[in-house]
Amino acid sequence: MSGDLQIVAYCCQHCAYAAADLAGGLRMQYPPAVRVVMLPCTGKLDALLVLQAFEDGADGVMVAG
Amino acid sequence: MIVAEQKTLEEIKTLVGSAKNVLVAGCGTCVTVCFAGGSREAAIVAAELRMASKLAGDAKAVADVTVQRQCEWEYLDEIAEQVGKVDVVLSLGCGIGVQAIAEHFPNAWVVPGLNTKFMGLPTEQGVWAERCAACGDCILGLTGGVCPIARCSKSLLNGPCGGSLDGHCEINSDVSCAWQLIYDRLTSMDKLEVLMDIQPPKNWKTSRDGGPRKIVREDLRLGKEE
Numbered sequence: 301m302s303g304d305l306q307i308v309a310y311c312c313q314h315c316a317y318a319a320a321d322l323a324g325g326l327r328m329q330y331p332p333a334v335r336v337v338m339l340p341c342t343g344k345l346d347a348l349l350v351l352q353a354f355e356d357g358a359d360g361v362m363v364a365g
Numbered sequence: 366m367i368v369a370e371q372k373t374l375e376e377i378k379t380l381v382g383s384a385k386n387v388l389v390a391g392c393g394t395c396v397t398v399c400f401a402g403g404s405r406e407a408a409i410v411a412a413e414l415r416m417a418s419k420l421a422g423d424a425k426a427v428a429d430v431t432v433q434r435q436c437e438w439e440y441l442d443e444i445a446e447q448v449g450k451v452d453v454v455l456s457l458g459c460g461i462g463v464q465a466i467a468e469h470f471p472n473a474w475v476v477p478g479l480n481t482k483f484m485g486l487p488t489e490q491g492v493w494a495e496r497c498a499a500c501g502d503c504i505l506g507l508t509g510g511v512c513p514i515a516r517c518s519k520s521l522l523n524g525p526c527g528g529s530l531d532g533h534c535e536i537n538s539d540v541s542c543a544w545q546l547i548y549d550r551l552t553s554m555d556k557l558e559v560l561m562d563i564q565p566p567k568n569w570k571t572s573r574d575g576g577p578r579k580i581v582r583e584d585l586r587l588g589k590e591e
Contacts, residue, residue, distance in 0.1 A: 348405060351412040 305333040305360070308353040312342045312365030334362070341365065366486065367395040367459045368493045369402060369479040374413055377455065380476040384425065384452035387414060389478070390444065390466065391431030392458035399493055402457030402479050404431035410457065410478060435462030441469045448473050484515075501571030501578060507559060509550040514567075516543035522564040 311317035317338045323330070335358075339345060342365030353361050372380075381387055389411040397403030411429035418425040430447055432440040435458035448454055448466070453474045456463040459481040466475045483495040498515040504522070505512055514520045518528075518536045524544030528535030532545045551557050569575070 346405070348408050348412065351409060351416070355412055355416055 305331075306358050307331075307334045307360045307362055308358045309334050309336045309362040309364060310339050310342060310345055310349065311336055313338050313340050316342075316364030333359075339365070366398060366484070367461075367481060368399045368483050368485050368495075369396050369459050369481045371401050371406065371410070371457070371479055372477070374410075374417065377410065377414070377478055378417060380478075381414065381425070381453055381455060383423070384474075386451040387411075387425055387427040387453055387455060388444075388447050388451040389414070389427060389429040389455045390435065390448075390457060390462075391429065392435040392456075392462050393431055393433045394436075396457060396459060396462075396479060397431075399487070402459075404429075407431050407457050410455070414455075435459075436465050438465070438469055441465060445470070499572070500567070500569070501575075502568065504564075504567075507562075507564065508547045509554060509556065509559070511543055511546045511550055513543045513547065516541070516546070522567055 309316075309320075311320060317336065320330075320336055342363055345363055345365075350361050389407045391397070391402050391404050391407030393403060396406075400406065407429040411427045414425060414427045418427070428447065428451075430444050432443055434440050435456060448470050449472075451473075453476060454466055454470075455478045456466055456475055457478045458465070459479065460477065461481075463475055463477045466473060482493075484497040484499065485493050485495040488494045495515050497512060498520070500514045504514070513522065513524060517524055518534050518540065519526060521544065524547070525542050526544075529542040529545055530538075532542055532549075534540040534542050548557075548560070551559055571578075
């Protein structure tokens with residue numbers, strides 16, 4: 301993955317974010333292009349949040365929950 | 366409520382044209398609850414316009430604002446300064462909101478971002494249906510609270526017609542026959558005798574046929590200053 305890419309990952313606090321936290325604890329690697337944003341729940345995700353990420357320069361948006 | 370639908374982004378882009386500064390104006394009442402033109406939709410349309418114009422190499426400054434009701438001068442006063450600074454206002458209000466902005470701000474160029482559809486209600490999540498045609502002379506007292514003007518495809522006053530089949534209208538099997546609904550309701554209320562009166566032709570002067578309508582309430586008007 302190119303170092304210039306920016307992927308915003310919206311993660312649910314209760315599952316995907318906790319999993320990412322655990323992966324970090326296990327010293328597992330993920331590309332630096334991925335920027336994790338914690339949401340209280342991915343049900344909070346709105347089209348506006350996705351558009352905001354793209355407007356602010358993201359190349360891609362990932363939703364994990 | 367007034368029910369509306371958003372225009373396509375392509376049409377909105379055409380309406381906005383070459384304007385550099387755009388204000389997307391949402392409305393906090395009917396079009397908010399039908400998810401067409403509230404603050405959330407205004408922010409989304411503004412973001413879409415910013416990105417689309419940037420991709421087209423013609424980056425526009427697009428802001429959004431939402432007032433409680435676009436159809437009252439007092440609420441429009443709150444956005445007077447913002448309206449005065451832009452080349453075009455994209456109103457996400459109903460047709461009344463668009464016209465109120467045009468009337469209240471004579472120097473503002475305003476374009477509609479919605480298609481105003483009808484007066485109705487949500488029958489289930491994500492489904493809205495027409496209920497009132499604003500005929501100006503309500504006959505719901507004769508029909509058990511089901512409007513044949515708005516809900517019968519022919520607006521019949523004495524129905525049903527021969528196109529009623531198994532409770533549905535001949536124009537589309539998804540459309541309920543209003544007169545079947547009226548008959549069923551009056552049956553359940555034990556008031557079928559209401560249907561024994563044949564209704565004479567309706568006076569449509571109170572509807573759109575009499576031209577634009579207006580109500581003047583002298584008891585509510587402010588007295589002239591001496």
